[in-house]
Amino acid sequence: MAILITGGARSGKSRFAEQYAAKLGTRGVYIATCQPYDEEMKERIRLHIQDRECSGFCWETREEPLEVALLLRQLTIRLTGEQQAGDALWTAPPVLLDCVxxxxxxxMLQSEGEQNGAARLNGQIEAFVEAVRQYPYPLLLVTNEVGDGIVPEYSLGRRFRDEAGRLNQRLAEVCDRVFLVTAGIPVELKSIAFRWDEL
Known part of the structure; x- marks a missing residue:
């Protein structure tokens, strides 16, 4: 079961995702994709870790800025092994990826300026979406809704906005549930989505 959680900055997405995960199991795997480029980002990461440790929920944190598709395949193998070796009461720990x-x-930064950078990025996106589609256990994906603001001034910013919007659409297609979080209030979108057959 894959769940996509989107919203703006400081909308409450991560808090909602962590609370949701805690309802699904007694422990979880937290995939952190952030790379600390400066002191301010290092402090943000430290506070996130501290908040998770104080939550009372047991998190196994895996820092993986790039190879998330591979990590999801590895977790599938590991958890399937745990399930087969465990008892009938075994439940898969939810995996929370923060953020897409x-x-x-x-x-994008890794492939920027490469001769085949766009093709490499597209290949990574395809692999990631497929890994999400195939993941057999609870998976929560936190992402940002970046297309609601101003048009970025620089070409890389505009490209990022476009790529993020397309990726969010692709993930929404393969996820069972999609939540939009605004001002700390989550709304499940798929259940209220317009359907063409209703016309």
């Missing part, structure tokens, strides 16, 4: 747009940023 930082992962996309990492790959």
């Amino acid at each position: 747009t930082l992962w996309l940023t990492n790959w």
Whole structure:
């Protein structure tokens, strides 16, 4: 079961995702995609870790800025092994990836200026979406809704906005549930989505 959680900056997405995960199991795997480029970002990461540790929920944190598709395949193998070796009461720990747009940023910066950079980025996006589609256990994906603001001034910013919007659409297609969080209030979008067959 894959769940996409989107919204603006400081909308409450991550808090909602962590609370949702805590309802699904007694422990979880937290995939952190952020790379600390400066002291301010290092402090943000430290506070996030501290908040998770104080929550009372047991998180295994995996820092993976790029190879998320590979990590999801590895977790599938590991958790399937746990399930087969466990008892009938075994439940898969939810995996929470925070966040998709930082992962996309990492790959865009990695491939920027490369001769085949666009093709490499597209390949990574395809692999990631497919890994999400195939993941057999609870998976929560936090992403940012970046297309609601001003048009970025620079070409890389506009490209990022476009890539993020397209990626969010692709993920929404393969996820079972999609939440929009605004001002700390989550709304499940798929259940209220317009359907063409209703015309």
